Amino acid sequence: MLCETMLRFISLKFGRLYRCLKFLFVVSLFVILVMNTHNLFASFQKNELMDRRFINLNKCPACFGTSWCRKFMNGQISFETWGRLRFLDFFNVKNVYFAQYGEPREGTRRIVLKRLGSNQELMDIDQKICKRATGRPRCDLIQAMYKTEFARLNGDVRLLTPEVVEGWSDLVHCPSQRLLDRIVRRYAETKDSGSFLLKNLKDTERMQLLMTLAFNPEPLVLQSFPSDEGWPFAKYLGACGRMVAVNYVGEELWTFFNAPWEKRVDLAMQLMEIAEQLTNNDFEFALYLLDVSFDNFAVGSRDGKVIVVDAENVLVADKRLIKQNKPENWDVWYESKFEECDKEACLSFSKDILCSRVTVDHNYYAICQNLLSRHATWRGTTGGLLHDPPVEIAKEGLLEALIDECTNPKKRSGRFQAAKELREYLTQLSNNVR
Numbered sequence: 001m002l003c004e005t006m007l008r009f010i011s012l013k014f015g016r017l018y019r020c021l022k023f024l025f026v027v028s029l030f031v032i033l034v035m036n037t038h039n040l041f042a043s044f045q046k047n048e049l050m051d052r053r054f055i056n057l058n059k060c061p062a063c064f065g066t067s068w069c070r071k072f073m074n075g076q077i078s079f080e081t082w083g084r085l086r087f088l089d090f091f092n093v094k095n096v097y098f099a100q101y102g103e104p105r106e107g108t109r110r111i112v113l114k115r116l117g118s119n120q121e122l123m124d125i126d127q128k129i130c131k132r133a134t135g136r137p138r139c140d141l142i143q144a145m146y147k148t149e150f151a152r153l154n155g156d157v158r159l160l161t162p163e164v165v166e167g168w169s170d171l172v173h174c175p176s177q178r179l180l181d182r183i184v185r186r187y188a189e190t191k192d193s194g195s196f197l198l199k200n201l202k203d204t205e206r207m208q209l210l211m212t213l214a215f216n217p218e219p220l221v222l223q224s225f226p227s228d229e230g231w232p233f234a235k236y237l238g239a240c241g242r243m244v245a246v247n248y249v250g251e252e253l254w255t256f257f258n259a260p261w262e263k264r265v266d267l268a269m270q271l272m273e274i275a276e277q278l279t280n281n282d283f284e285f286a287l288y289l290l291d292v293s294f295d296n297f298a299v300g301s302r303d304g305k306v307i308v309v310d311a312e313n314v315l316v317a318d319k320r321l322i323k324q325n326k327p328e329n330w331d332v333w334y335e336s337k338f339e340e341c342d343k344e345a346c347l348s349f350s351k352d353i354l355c356s357r358v359t360v361d362h363n364y365y366a367i368c369q370n371l372l373s374r375h376a377t378w379r380g381t382t383g384g385l386l387h388d389p390p391v392e393i394a395k396e397g398l399l400e401a402l403i404d405e406c407t408n409p410k411k412r413s414g415r416f417q418a419a420k421e422l423r424e425y426l427t428q429l430s431n432n433v434r
Contacts, residue, residue, distance in 0.1 A: 057241035065189030068238030174355030176318035250301035364419035368406035
């Protein structure tokens with residue numbers, strides 16, 4: 001009785017505290033609105049995306065590109081309503097914005113703008129450039145760029161080689177010459193794309209490419225493995241300064257967590273197909289997703305297609321190179337180890353092993369554990385995308401058994417077989433409900 005009374009008292013206290021904090025938040029927001037009334041009206045009247053300093057065009061070539069600058073400067077791109085309110089940037093840690101892009105003949109469509117990092121991360125890269133060039137944290141950034149490793153590959157260098165950029169980011173943790181040639185050949189921030197010769201790029205274009213590769217290679221992933229060729233990534237559109245534009249896909253996967261069962265089965269099937277495509281494809285590039293969570297995927301608003309919308313942490317291993325070099329245990333199937341974790345979107349992996357084995361189950365493991373299984377945890381909710389199946393499917397037990405084996409295999413090579421059977425079973429379930 002005493003315990004119940006105490007629990008009721010504690011619950012009441014926390015309830016009052018929550019309501020008090022909620023009230024204070026609303027009041028604070030109102031005060032900020034009142035204090036920023038003038039700036040608020042100015043925000044709606046001005047298109048900040050035409051401001052060279054706002055999009056950091058003034059920092060080029062310490063930027064991500066200039067291919068879309070004419071569209072920015074012509075006012076063809078504008079923030080959607082809430083994106084115009086600068087005081088809301090406090091909550092927009094990732095610096096991702098929704099915008100409208102208009103073409104005279106095509107009309108207006110929604111796009112996504114990214115700065116590819118938080119304000120602090122962008123400040124850090126500026127300081128690193130200055131320190132490497134001058135030894136001081138502040139300097140003339142443009143002049144400093146010409147004194148860094150980003151500028152050392154001058155016009156006489158024919159190729160971007162692995163020893164120059166290896167380890168700069170996940171994309172090039174273990175680069176092959178074939179991968180680097182692909183990145184240069186498909187670089188979209190140059191008018192003369194199509195050549196893998198680095199000397200065909202202008203000095204500023206080379207610096208922009210290398211800075212992107214080192215800071216956040218997401219644009220290069222989208223360009224090298226484009227959606228137009230069937231890769232499951234958002235379409236890259238262009239950049240201006242430190243603002244990159246990509247195609248808007250649709251609502252993030254998390255919004256479908258409680259969608260009808262039939263929809264969730266279809267989405268789960270597509271996720272497993274993505275895991276298979278990125279692992280095994282005719283190009284013999286294995287693309288391993290190192291950051292798998294519900295907000296890194298989105299669902300097409302028209303076609304219902306699942307797409308990867310955050311490709312910063314993608315490691316690319318060249319299977320042809322692995323077969324050629326034959327490192328130790330190169331042909332031994334590698335099984336990722338399941339580990340209990342009390343945090344969201346946990347994954348356990350070794351980048352060096354991903355780079356040295358031809359057959360790896362990492363993508364199956366990542367999708368099963370972080371999105372489909374009962375261990376999947378996101379925004380305080382557990383249970384995975386396939387939670388609460390219909391009674392007859394739950395009673396049969398096959399779905400639960402396959403997901404469990406894909407997440408935490410009990411048999412040798414169990415995850416490989418479970419992933420294959422899970423894809424087939426989800427396809428069967430999806431076909432049965434159509």
